[in-house]
Amino acid sequence: MRLDEISCYLLDMDGTIYLGNQLLPGSGDFIQLISEKNIQYFLLTNNSSRSRSDYVAKLRNMGLEVTADRILTSGAATASLLAGRNEGARIYLVGTPSLQAEFLDHGFELTDDYPDSVVLGFDTTLTYEKLSRLCSLVREGTHYIATHPDLNCPTAQGPIPDIGATIAFVEASTGRSPDEIIGKPFQPMLEVVLSRTDLSPSQICMVGDRLYTDIAMGQHGLRTTLVLSGETQRADLAESPYKPDLVVSGIGELAQLIKDQG
Numbered sequence: 322m323r324l325d326e327i328s329c330y331l332l333d334m335d336g337t338i339y340l341g342n343q344l345l346p347g348s349g350d351f352i353q354l355i356s357e358k359n360i361q362y363f364l365l366t367n368n369s370s371r372s373r374s375d376y377v378a379k380l381r382n383m384g385l386e387v388t389a390d391r392i393l394t395s396g397a398a399t400a401s402l403l404a405g406r407n408e409g410a411r412i413y414l415v416g417t418p419s420l421q422a423e424f425l426d427h428g429f430e431l432t433d434d435y436p437d438s439v440v441l442g443f444d445t446t447l448t449y450e451k452l453s454r455l456c457s458l459v460r461e462g463t464h465y466i467a468t469h470p471d472l473n474c475p476t477a478q479g480p481i482p483d484i485g486a487t488i489a490f491v492e493a494s495t496g497r498s499p500d501e502i503i504g505k506p507f508q509p510m511l512e513v514v515l516s517r518t519d520l521s522p523s524q525i526c527m528v529g530d531r532l533y534t535d536i537a538m539g540q541h542g543l544r545t546t547l548v549l550s551g552e553t554q555r556a557d558l559a560e561s562p563y564k565p566d567l568v569v570s571g572i573g574e575l576a577q578l579i580k581d582q583g
Contacts, residue, residue, distance in 0.1 A: 336551020347573020
């Protein structure tokens with residue numbers, strides 16, 4: 322892969338830019354380098370429990386200044402896509418207060434009374450009452466969207482159940498899976514990125530530590546770089562159907578390769 326042909330980098334966050342509450346080596350240098358070269362970038366995450374402003378604050382606390390327009394969560398992508406289709410729609414949203422604020426900012430009416438769509442996010446405030454209402458609406462045939470497919474969310478204490486586990490619960494109860502899933506590695510996440518650039522997929526490189534979400538984005542025509550600073554080990558590549566164009570130890574090594582290629 323010729324890095325001098327890349328005009329935009331999509332950067333996974335946890336395991337790529339930081340681990341927990343610590344920046345990974347080279348993260349700040351990478352952002353500074355591509356900014357100086359006028360290369361576009363977006364920080365992408367499937368975690369829809371936090372808003373863009375939450376991530377701005379988290380990154381600032383780690384010493385990295387990034388504006389909200391450079392951050393794209395699966396929740397923000399879902400809200401953006403739905404707003405483009407049906408502005409002001411009635412939504413039953415299963416999500417955190419941060420995700421609710423994201424949808425309100427996009428002009429939606431949040432309700433559990435005859436909604437146009439139900440949206441399932443990663444809800445760390447989930448209750449049985451929310452699940453029960455979600456299942457009732459899905460069973461009735463309401464348009465059903467999930468922000469992303471991840472089964473588990475990594476934490477410092479180990480993995481915790483993510484939205485994929487909730488999807489399985491709803492399917493067991495209703496017999497229905499989501500009509501749409503927005504986040505990585507699905508096409509809608511890329512559609513939101515493309516709407517914010519004038520680039521083709523081949524000019525964009527996805528950088529991340531997960532083969533089945535980050536590197537799987539390559540199936541849509543993106544270039545991909547695997548960093549070995551997070552979940553994936555080099556040995557995992559042999560069994561994966563998703564192969565990166567480039568493998569580096571971390572974001573710092575990728576910055577050096579960009580410098581070396583001019």
